[in-house]
Amino acid sequence: MNLNRYKITGNERINLNDYPTTENKSHDNEKIRDEIIPPLVDRLKDLHLRMNAEEKHGVLVVLQALDAAGKDESISYIFSNLNPQGLKTTTLGKPTEEEMKHDYLWRLHDALPARGEVGILNRSHYEEVIAPRIHDVLLEGDYPEGTDENTIWPFRFEQIRNYEKYLHENNFHIVKFFFNMSKHEQKERLLERMKDPDKQWEFSFSDVEEREYWDDYQKVFEEMLNETATDYAPWYVLPADDEWHSRRLVNEIMVDLLERLDPKYPEMTGEDKEKLEEYIKRLESE
Incomplete structure (x- = not known):
């Protein structure tokens, strides 16, 4: 599959509307789930074990989307x-009181993977250029000198680019997934959660409330991507x-x-x- 299309x-600048929310693959769900994904998962597991043993690279995975x-x-x-x-999984939700006393990337530090690890951010530092724009919740101390409610965002975008470049230059590779969902599909999934007692724990009233800002979110997402x-x-x-x-593509x-x-797995030398050979013989002779 040509992954470059995604x-x-x-x-070059993109228009989010040019990226489809569906490729009409739902009719292939069973085949993708039962035949295509399992060997991909096996391959990923093998590569991850090698990376974990080698301890040369780390990978930071960013998952960003609406609910x-x-x-x-x-x-x-x-x-x-x-x-x-x-493996290390972190969800960066609404900043805590302690986190709000620091710079906005401070809380990302503990979520970063070590070399040999895959670190997953289920929501991420990108929340800091999304939610504050929608709900105007920045505090006075959040503004760098010379910035205001409009000029702070290019400032933050540059800081994030520089921070991710720093990580990459130190062998921490970043891959970012934006789940591009239609408003209709979100409605159907939220209704499914709300009506099914076994899924109601997944639902939050804010999920529906945030839909009022759908168009604003799409504009912010597009600028974030660009x-x-x-x-x-x-x-x-x-x-x-x-x-x-989508799960197949992530894999x-x-x-x-x-x-x-x-x-590669490390090799013993010298x-x-x-x-090692001596200890093998020792155990074999017991």
Whole structure:
């Protein structure tokens, strides 16, 4: 599959309306779930084990979307299959009182992966250029000198680009997924949650309240994608109405990234290898 059709690197400005929310893949759900995704997950597991053993690279995965777009399901069906020792999942929700005393990227530090790990951000630092714009909740201390409610956003976009470049230059690779969902599909998924007693725990009243700002969110998302997509930290815009197709794409994109990193299991050499042979003989002779 041509993954570049979903990829944004910032080389040219995009219109979010040009990216479909569906590719009419829902009729292939069973085939994608039962035949296509399992071998992809197996390949991803193998690459992740190699990366975890090599401890040379880290990968930061950003999942960004409105509610019910499929972020949690991607974690459940794909990333939960990876070795827990090399996996770190963090949800960055509404800032706590302690977090609000610091700069807006401060709370990201503990969520970053170590070398050998995949770190997943279910919502991310991008909340800091989304929600505050929709709801105008920035405090006076959040504004750098010389900025106001309009000029602060280009300032933050530049800071995020620079921060992600710093991570990339230190062997922490960033892949960002935007789940592009239609308003109609979100309505159907929210209604399903609300009507099913077994799914009502997933529902929040704010999910419906936020729909009032749908058009505002789409404008902010489009600017976010244009201003923070780079060659070293690209965005992938997924047709999120097609749930299983989107999960397949996440898996394929992750496999593609790790294959390019080409992680390898460490090999013993010199005295360690000689000692290994000695210990093998010792155990075999017991």
